[in-house]
Amino acid sequence: MKEKSTRRRFRPIHLLLLIPYLAMLWVPSYNRIEPMLAGIPFFYWYQMLWIVLGAAVMIPVYFADERNGENGQ
């Protein structure tokens, strides 16, 4: 059997997971009212949008991990 290192090799695609942290912790970038969306201030709809984007960035990471046999049984 081929010996397999269990130490997780770093893959650049995992950097995607950092993006939501940069976006959400940089509060001044979204602490404003304009532009509004359907009457909802930017502060609110932008963060709601990031719920979707935050989940979306994990999807390519997930498929990359599955393909690379990150497959604990």
Next chain:
Amino acid sequence: MNTTAVVIFVALFGLVTVLGFVASRWRRGNLNELHEWGLGGRRFGTVVTWFLLGGDLYTAYTFIAVPALLFGAGATGFFAVPYTILVYPMVYWIYPRLWSVARAKGYVTAADFVRGRFGNGTLALAVAVTGIVATMPYIALQLVGMEVAIAGLGIDMVVTIPGIGAVRELPLIIAFVVLALYTYNSGLRAPALIALVKDALLYILVLAAVIVIPIQLGGFGAIFAAADPKTLILGPATEASMGPQAAYATLALGSTLALFLYPHAVTGLLSSSSRHVVRRNAVALPAYSFALGLIALLGVMAVAANVKAMPEYAAGFKAFGNNFAVPALFLHSFPSWFVGVAFAAIAIGALVPAAIMSIACANLFTRNIYREYIDPHCKPAREAQVAKIVSLVVKAGALLFIIELPTTYAIQLQLLGGIVIIQTLPAVIFGLYTNKLNPWALLAGWAAGIGTGSWMAMTLSFKSSIFPLTLFGYTIPCYAALSSLALNILVSFALSWVFNAVLRTPPRDETLDADYA
């Protein structure tokens, strides 16, 4: 009393009670073993885990308190949204490792893992006790959520029984006794099954609320126009202070780091059937965050509807403060049959986390206190029996707490709970990646973190968890959990370096690299 609403409420409550007892036969296992009773046999797949964790993390109290914060304080209350966004990339990255090592070594709690990884019973005890202490007031707050719902229905909380006299909080006591019985009987399977109903009701409620209420209030434009423009966004930074934006970011980050250290979150995670399930759920759970974001906006809608000025809700606001904002909004906006559905969703939403939290506390006590210090050679059946009894004791304690003491105590203790639970991060999270930290150094860091964190909370009279840090005349308002964690990490690493250099004791690690994959 609102008869239609009460009938629907009681019917739904009856349905989940039946489910709670039937659950013991679901995916049958030997409930006389702790991992079967307390982790559902580690057999929950992607879908069940999604419901279970959703029901577990997004608690009834959250659904009351988050909009209440927006209602009362404005934009700051929305920090729950970035918080729940940031949790999942972290879960995705880190927690499959915990799942794997727990499966490989039969760990049921985070303290089990710390015991195995660092070979130090005292550190494991500290982690276990921290978990129990942080969770107890959280269970009590679920009761507050249920209390608000029952009171909103207009059910009289003081019931006079012939021969006994007046009993306060009787409906609450009945609800909790029923919950205690089926948790005892079915273990983690009960909240897992009930979570299906809870979440279905929750999504119906959210969908209805964000469609019906804005139509009644003239659209989102009118709703936000009615709010005070100053509270709609966070205040600006000044020459002397980073201002509320720093508080917002640190609250979000600190809460993120703390969430999956809570015993009920660990229990939910470890009950899943594979590390794939953990990762898939990290991707899928944000659906609940979206519901939470919409529910948070109900706080702004309650401002626009001006429910606080309506005389019919004055008693509710007097009893529960701003926590009555959402129930009042529902009573004002919905027909009475749907009020029954809405309040049932809140009350059932309290049952799921309360059950899982009490099971998690029971697992901790049994594994890390009872088996470690009282009866080291106990048989599996005995272990499961102790856990079942502890789950009853924990719930009785929470009930007594709410009946006998003012609600503010529970809220203040829960605030402190976030500050103490985060201090287990170096042992649990860093422990997943290295065994080179010295357990006594970790213990010293834990003590330093708990000490400074509690001191900061005390200085703020337990009214807030934002402690202003002043450096060279510049103030950074920072969530106390985060600043005390920083000190904890500093102490843990510095002392580990010293101890390892001086003592040169080899790590007593029972886990292997392969256990984490």
